Amino acid sequence: RKEVEQDPGPFNVPEGATVAFNCTYSNSASQSFFWYRQDCRKEPKLLMSVYSSGNEDGRFTAQLNRASQYISLLIRDSKLSDSATYLCVVNDSNYQLIWGAGTKLIIKP
Amino acid sequence: EPEVTQTPSHQVTQMGQEVILRCVPISNHLYFYWYRQILGQKVEFLVSFYNNEISEKSEIFDDQFSVERPDGSNFTLKIRSTKLEDSAMYFCASSVGGWTGELFFGEGSRLTVL
Numbered sequence: 001r002k003e004v005e006q007d008p009g010p011f012n013v014p015e016g017a018t019v020a021f022n023c024t025y026s027n028s029a030s031q032s033f034f035w036y037r038q039d040c041r042k043e044p045k046l047l048m049s050v051y052s053s054g055n056e057d058g059r060f061t062a063q064l065n066r067a068s069q070y071i072s073l074l075i076r077d078s079k080l081s082d083s084a085t086y087l088c089v090v091n092d093s094n095y096q097l098i099w100g101a102g103t104k105l106i107i108k109p
Numbered sequence: 110e111p112e113v114t115q116t117p118s119h120q121v122t123q124m125g126q127e128v129i130l131r132c133v134p135i136s137n138h139l140y141f142y143w144y145r146q147i148l149g150q151k152v153e154f155l156v157s158f159y160n161n162e163i164s165e166k167s168e169i170f171d172d173q174f175s176v177e178r179p180d181g182s183n184f185t186l187k188i189r190s191t192k193l194e195d196s197a198m199y200f201c202a203s204s205v206g207g208w209t210g211e212l213f214f215g216e217g218s219r220l221t222v223l
Contacts, residue, residue: 034210043200043214044152087152091210096165101151 003027004090006100013078014108020074021103023088030098033071035062036087038102044087047073075105083107111135115201115215122191123223130186130218132201141184142202142212143176145169152200158184159207191222 003026013019025033033050048055050062050071061074071090075082088100114133122128134141143155156166158176175187184203188195198219202212 031208032210038152041198043217044212045214046211049211089210091208097154097210097212099152099154 004088004098004100006086006088006103008101009104009106011103011105012108013105015078015080017078018074018076019078019105020072021086021105022070022072023090023100023103024068024070025088025090025098026069027090027092027098028066028069030069030090030092032091033062033064034089034091035060035071035073036089038085038087040085047086078105078107080107080109111137113201113203113213113215115199115218117218118216119219119221121221121223124193125190128188128191128195128220130188130199130201130220132184132186132215133182134184134201134203135213136182138203138205138213140164140204140207141178142204143186144200144202144214145197146200146217147197155186155199157207164207188220191220193222196220196222 005024035047036044037047038044050064054063059076063072083106085102085104087102090098116131141158144152146152154167155170157164173189177185198217200217201215204212
């Protein structure tokens with residue numbers, strides 16, 4: 001069974017703090033990995049792709065751990081505008097995208 | 110910045126009626142998708158479309174659903190006889206390649222079936 005699992009949260013985090021959450025995937029042959037962001041009642045938007053070597057985009061850092069089959073997203077110096085649901089997406093060996101249910105993040109002033 | 114556009118933004122219909130949701134993907138993209146999201150639930154894949162034919166579809170995409178690219182720009186989703194459980198947000202997306210997870214989504218069409 002193809003599975004992508006995420007802690008639904010919510011993660012309640014004070015502004016300026018660092019927050020991290022993980023996503024586990026079951027198919028070890030998965031090819032590529034992505035984090036999307038979805039604001040309430042809006043469309044998902046690609047936040048970042050996750051490369052084998054990890055990647056960083058400003059305050060956001062994504063890591064891939066193939067041995068343990070998870071990806072992570074770290075947000076530093078969190079802003080109120082970071083409040084959203086973060087969706088983990090895995091492109092499996094058949095090039096099908098498997099979507100996680102999302103982790104809700106609430107940044108509090 | 111190019112974007113995926115969808116119409117209508119909200120449609121209310123009676124159970125059993127036909128509904129057509131429209132999408133204009135980004136012009137140089139070759140792969141098109143429909144997803145749906147029931148309120149409070151996860152994003153669910155419906156169908157992908159490439160080279161004027163369906164490339165993948167999920168078990169949700171039964172005989173009540175069909176897709177079409179009638180004129181080279183629009184990409185439509187038709188629900189032949191709507192059910193209450195079809196009430197959801199329907200998102201259209203497009204991508205340059207079919208192997209990528211880098212999808213660009215439209216703002217969605219909210220369908221309410223009464």
